[in-house]
Structures are given as C-alpha cells and as structure tokens.
Amino acid sequence: MKRYSVFAVAREAMNWHTGWERAWRSPEPRRRYDVIVVGAGGHGLATAYYLGRNFGITNVAVVEKGWLGGGNTGRNTTIIRSNYLQDPSAALYEKARSLYEGLSQDLNYNVMFSPRGLLMLAQTEHEVRGYKRTVNANLLQGVETRWIGPGEVKALVPIINIDGPRYPILGALYQERGGTARHDAVAWGYARACSAMGMDILQNCEVTAVRQANGAVQGIDTSKGPIDCGKLAIVVAGHSSVLAEMAGFRLPIESMALQALVSEPIKPCIDVVVMANTVHGYISQSDKGELVIGGGTDGFVNYTQRGSWQHIEETVRALIETFPVISRLKMLRQWGGIVDMTGDRSPILSKTPLGNCFVNCGWGTGGFKAIPGSGWAMAELVAKGEPGPLAADFGLDRFREGRFIDESVAAGVAH
C-alpha cells in the first residue's frame, strides 16, 4: 500500500494522477481463514483492523453481502459523542471518541473528524435534571461535558429559537469534544488498512449457512462457496437475528427502520451538532452545506430500509419549531437503515452458545460514534476468547442476570 501524503499528491500530479492504486483489493475467497468477520460495515472492518493492529491476527476475511459500508455505516447522521450516563457505556463510547481523534493519522486516511461540539437541548424540567445528572456522572467518568444555560446555547447556535411556544430551551448538555466525521471515509479507511495488512474483504458474498459441529463453528457457506474458519465474528447490525438463527440461537434484539434526511445545500449557518430529544430531532450541517437531520425509529420489526412519512413530518415539524429560519428549506433526499434495538438500548459484545463464535450487535440508533471503540473491544474479545475491560459488561448474560446497562432513559431516542 502506498501511503497517502502531500508528497504522494505531488508525485501523482506529475503523472496526471494515473498512478493511484485501488484502496483495497477484491480477492477471491480462500479455503480457510483464522477469523471470519461477517459484515463489512464500520464495526466489522474496525474489528478486523484491531485484530491485526493489536493482536497480529491478519489471516482474516471480512464477508459482506452487499457493498462495503453500504448498510448503516452509510446511512447515519455521523454524530460522535460520549456523554452517556452509565459507567460501562461512557467508557466504551469515550474510548471510541478518543480513537476518532487520531484515526486519520492511524489509518493514513482522512476521516474528516470534526470535533465541532455537540449540544443536547433540555426542553423540559425533567430533561434539565436528567442532563445535570449526566454532567455529574460524566465528571466522575472523565468525560468532558458541561451544563450550559439558554444564553450560551443562543451564542453557540444563533439560528436557534430559545423561547419556543411549546418547548423553550432551558439549557443544554454540552460536549465540546463531540462532533461528526465522514461516515464513508471511516469504512473506506479501515478497509484500506485491513487490505494492506493482507486481510481479504469479500463483497457481494452473502452468508447462507453457519456450519457447526460439537458446539463450535467450522465455517460458513456463502454465495461464493464454503469458507472454513477458526473463529467467527458476527457484526451485522440489523441482520444479527438472521445470522443468529443460522447459528442456532436467539438474540434479545428487534430490528427496526430508523430514517434520516438532508436538505438542499445552503451557506454555513450552524457549526455545532444540536440534538433535541424531547421533540425527536437532531441536526448538523455537512461540509457540503446540507442540513443533516435525523428522527425517530418505526416501532415495529421492519427490514425495509425505507422509513415512513409520518416520522419525516414529526421530525421536520419539531425542528422548524426550534429553528424557524429553516422553515422554507427544501429536503433533498431521505433514507432508512435497519437498526438493532436491545431492551436496555445498550450494545452486545459477547460470547455465544457456540464456543468460537462471537457477536457484536445491538448498537441500535447510535452505532456510528462507537465504531473504533467497538472494533477495539471486539478484537480483544475475538483474539482472547474472553472480553476485556471495555466489553466485560456488555455480554448476553446480562439479560438473564438483570444487569442492564440502562441507557434508554439516559440517551432518549436520539443518537
């Protein structure tokens, strides 16, 4: 792999940019790999990357039924934050956020991490108390957040309407180090780094069966033929239950459609991320100038990747109330992704009933922000066979034992 640098740009410019090599190889599957990661989204690729980087395991295949980064990695609103209430979540998401800070250098690929600051608006007395509690919890966890009043919110976001008719802005939970990153670049950067380590990324290769014997996985059958493996990591977000059924167990997960939309591009008007959980809407402005807007999930099991009109209406209505200045804006496009919701709204990084099979799922509506930390913790789990400190509390057994990591109240619907 040729390194990207200013010198590389200069060198290639001399050759009319004909010398750039492909960012990753597209190999044919081998007969056997030490580890197969199912799912070439952010989490799967990050798992493979940290398996190689932290544990020297490079005989790895990342299997993907569609194209790389074409699921939720390419469908989210790119928000990165770590202001969670519970200690295990804060540790995991803060690890991810801190890895994002150096990710471009680490991968030699510009992921355009933009720590522009993130506000979670408090619009009811209940939220004020909730977020002040989160600020205090974050102080103890070493996550830098603070509580700011309506005046400071207005100074940070001049286009906001702080004395809205229904839900006036009473303050906000402010994480200055939160922000956004270029979602596709995160997948592409990890893919390029994995490929450079000799890992195979197998696109258009759908898993059709999980072969097993004596309580262990032997390999998988795919649309490109059977592949054997030493260990199997299932990192497929919305389709986790489908893969789990092939492997012969059930997960505490329900898959639902979550949708987002972007407006036509406009001049810069908002340089922070704003989340309004009471009215279910969150907004940021992309580098292209589009307002990136996210809303709520459908409430029922759904694999459509489509979304529904009433959620667009609810989300846009809420945002117009908070940002009256955008009321004449046209929406450019809308899309949906299938999110894997757990009962406690916390992820699952776990061993499974099959000895050499591991799952990483349940990130629900907020997986993008966690990609580097999730890959880091999952790689440790797969390499050692036991969870490390980051993943220890996120096992499947927490449901049986009642040790929930309850973020459904702390995080609300929006991520």
Added chain:
Amino acid sequence: MLTLTCPCCGVTAEETELAPGGEAHLKRFGPGASEAEFEAYMFARANTKGVVFERWRHAYGCGKWFLAARSSVTLEVFGTYPAQTSAPPADLIAAIKARVPGWEGYP
C-alpha cells in the same frame, strides 16, 4: 404507511392510529420456570426477516389489543385476528402459504 384492520371494531386504521406491541404468541412460563425459560420469554425474539406475527393495539380507536400477520420485508399485511388466540388461525396460515411460497409455516 402500514394499514391494519382492527378485528375488534372493524375499522381499517393507519399506523399512526395504532400502537405496536411486539412479537405475538410469546409463551409465558409459570412459577418454577428456569432462568433460561424466563429469559427467553422476556428478551429473546425471533425478529424474523419475512413473515412475522405481532401484537398491535388500536390505541386511538377502540383501544383493544389484536394480532396481525405481516411481512417485515415488504410490509404486506396478511391478516389480523383477535388477541384471544394462542396460535395463528389455520385459514390465515393457509393464506400466507399461498402468498409466500417457501415459507416454513408457523413454528
């Protein structure tokens, strides 16, 4: 938008008039159940990609619970039936089988 016909009051209602209630026909184990059985009842879900059976409530209508058979891939609704049944009715199963070739049937 998803539209379901409430078998209790007969009204064909849009999704916004209804409240989803999750997987139908979950078996609740009584006193003496093992932890694994109770965990399965509480948390483990089929979450099928294909034909699903689920609970709905006609929240902004008659307020009654009912059950529906639906495809989670196309959102096609195969039928609705009363909540006071422990398994999908035979005629509905037959209708789904005719509509979805290769469906393995209700487990």
